[in-house]
Amino acid sequence: MKLADSIREYASGVGYLPTRFSTMRCDCGASEFFLFSDDTEGGAYSVCPKCGREESILDSRQYITTPEQNVCSCDYELLRIAVGVAYHKDSDDPRWVFVGGECPECGLAGVYVDWQER
Numbered sequence: 662m663k664l665a666d667s668i669r670e671y672a673s674g675v676g677y678l679p680t681r682f683s684t685m686r687c688d689c690g691a692s693e694f695f696l697f698s699d700d701t702e703g704g705a706y707s708v709c710p711k712c713g714r715e716e717s718i719l720d721s722r723q724y725i726t727t728p729e730q731n732v733c734s735c736d737y738e739l740l741r742i743a744v745g746v747a748y749h750k751d752s753d754d755p756r757w758v759f760v761g762g763e764c765p766e767c768g769l770a771g772v773y774v775d776w777q778e779r
Contacts, residue, residue, distance in 0.1 A: 663768075664762075664770045665743060665745065667772065668682070668743065671759065672745060672759050672772075672775075675759075675775065677756055679757070681745070681746050681748070682745045682746075685742040685743070687711065687714055688712075689711050689714070691711040694710065694739060695710060695730060696730070696760070696762055696773060697728040697731065698729060698731055698774035699724070699725040702724045702776075703721065703724060703774070703775075704717075704723075704776065705722075706718055707742055710739060718744055718760055719755065719758055721776070733766065733769055734767075735766055737764050737765070737767065741763040743760075744761075745759040746759075754778075756777065757776070757778065758775060758778055759775045760772065760774045
């Protein structure tokens with residue numbers, strides 16, 4: 662998975678390697694989304710272009726004060742989204758969250774937002 666590799670590479674610079682990854686898929690079957698995030702507060706949510714469903718990523722939507730839409734550098738607005746989570750040692754409590762996106766148009770993949778879990 663190209664996106665998971667991009668998240669791992671980015672996370673190695675932060676110092677907390679994710680051990681679990683999940684790829685977003687909407688109940689309607691969509692696998693590409695509009696991604697919104699807040700780099701300052703740390704948080705992200707997606708919006709399905711097919712059914713309009715909004716989904717908070719790890720319940721972080723509540724912390725977002727100024728959402729910004731994440732768009733690929735090729736200006737394509739939809740992204741395949743994966744979330745990587747690094748956990749506290751010997752625990753199931755998240756320590757760091759990494760939200761990556763892969764552009765279905767040009768194939769560019771990378772981390773759009775990350776945050777230390779509260």
